[in-house]
Amino acid sequence: MKVAYLMNTYPLPSTTFIRREIEALEHLGCRIRRYAIRAWPQALVDPRDRAEATATHYLLTRNLAGLLAAALLEAGLNPLGLARSLRPWMRLARAARNGWVRPVAYLLQAAYLRRRAAAEGIDHIHVHFATNAATVAMLARRMGGPSYSFTTHGPDEFEAPERFGFAEKIAHAQFVVAISEYCRDRLAGLARPEDAAKIRVARCGLALEEFAPPQPPRADNRTFVCVGRLCPAKAQAAIPAAVAALRWRYPDLKVILIGDGESRAEVEAACRRHDVADRVILHGWASNAEVRDRIAASRALLLPSLAEGLPVVIMEAFALGRPVVSTRVAGIPELLDDSCGWLIPPGDVRALMRAMESALSAAPDALAARGAVGRERVERLHDRRLLAGTLIGLFREADAKNRAALAGRRAAGRLPAAELLDTP
Missing domain, CATH: 3.40.50.2000 (Glycogen Phosphorylase B;)
Known part of the structure; x- marks a missing residue:
């Protein structure tokens, strides 16, 4: 055939x-x-x-x-x-x-x-x-x-x-x-x-053989990664406000946005408005290998979407042993729950900030435990x-x-x- x-x-x-x-x-x-x-x-x-x-x-x-x-x-x-x-x-x-x-x-x-x-x-x-x-x-x-x-x-x-x-x-x-x-x-x-x-x-x-789980994140790792096209549905423009609310407690906090698209100017404007342009980094598109490396080097994946199907990048983060902060929309709750990350209402910046703070304050072994649940889940389903x-x-x-x-x-x-x- x-x-x-x-x-x-x-x-x-x-x-x-x-x-x-x-x-x-x-x-x-x-x-x-x-x-x-x-x-x-x-x-x-x-x-x-x-x-x-x-x-x-x-x-x-x-x-x-x-x-x-x-x-x-x-x-x-x-x-x-x-x-x-x-x-x-x-x-x-x-x-x-x-x-x-x-x-x-x-x-x-x-x-x-x-x-x-x-x-x-x-x-x-x-x-x-x-x-x-x-x-x-x-x-x-x-x-x-x-x-x-x-x-x-x-x-x-x-x-x-x-x-x-x-x-x-x-x-x-x-x-x-x-x-x-x-x-x-x-x-x-x-x-x-x-x-x-x-x-x-x-x-x-996923090609799981490409996603060997790395070591758990270090306690001083304060970096989130967000991967996806910059567009209203992905809601990256909400991230600068959450970062601004947390920056005094976590002065080394960073969020790296991998991707590009029509919302780039809006995200840049939000970074300037909240004075976090040095903490929210717009990286642009990256190769698959670099995306894996960036997620592996992060504390957690961040995806505050308003609308989704079931994002493959969540599967990739789990395959790399990283927990995920994302929203309760469409098929996401079929993969993500409190055992492997933080599930929040879409469009709620305060809930986004609280979930990020929970990820930032979690001990490395607690993060690793959530990541291990995610890894088992993608091995079984994806x-x-x-x-x-x-x-x-x-x-x-x-x-x-x-x-x-x-x-x-x-x-x-x-x-x-x-x-x-x-x-x-």
Whole structure:
């Protein structure tokens, strides 16, 4: 079975978990072709991400001629398939409410993807996130392309779910992956009742061999690390106020922010306003190895998010034996509790300050005990080998269904190239 992965933008610093997933599948013998709609426009820091970019085929980036040619060929050689894609395309375009330029682009990309997948012998396409790329995979399927599935993470997908056509995408998918029980419950509420059984939980995984637990933090270690895109949902702009409230008691307190994004100016302004620019350090993006080193050298991970799915960086901190301060949102409480960190209400700066103070005053052995609980938890739930095994099983189920349906069409005298599998 030959599987393709399709992403919206890939690779980028926040998609390390997808790369790890693909690597684990390939280790089990699954052949993976990487597709993405567009390339990340900034320089990639991690060398493994740069290698992934070289191995990825882009549908939209520098490919206008290919898109137009594919659409013309589909219109001439596969008019039935193109026609079958138009009704769901119209429904999704109306639901998105963002004009017609992007929906037309999705249709062109779907035509190109269908033809590319046929030329490369792709049996199944798996998508990460239920947004643009899932739309393209579904339309390609309706045109006669491979079956597809997708993984949903949140939180962006659930902010205005009616705009993403979840019910339609789930109906035509072979299966859907949720990264947490919370995510599965949200998806089940968006799917048709008869499609709820398609939703499976498969938790994101780490390459645990890259995360040997270091020594416990020293008593004089007063450094927190916060990793993630600088954006309103991650709420890094709340950190300077908490640091300012603690700086007199802990004059050597520091918070290192790894990442960048649209909230950088807001975070810098908050640092100046609270006079903590020398204590809240904006590091920018870093390689995977440097992120691991920074977390290992910290006292604890700090993640005061207002909205999340289930952050992989929490898993990374636990794998390195570090406790975590984070918020009670989405899937985070499924991994983090008081035995391995501090769980606080989102948007509560006072609670954030109190949790940081508790971490700062905890003895090294108490911090190590919390970190050990976290390490055991990720070993049990978030080993990428477990994830890859689950996905391989789901891909095989999809392949068996495809083969059975193909055999049925052949027995009925229907030409596989001209007909789609019967779908809802």
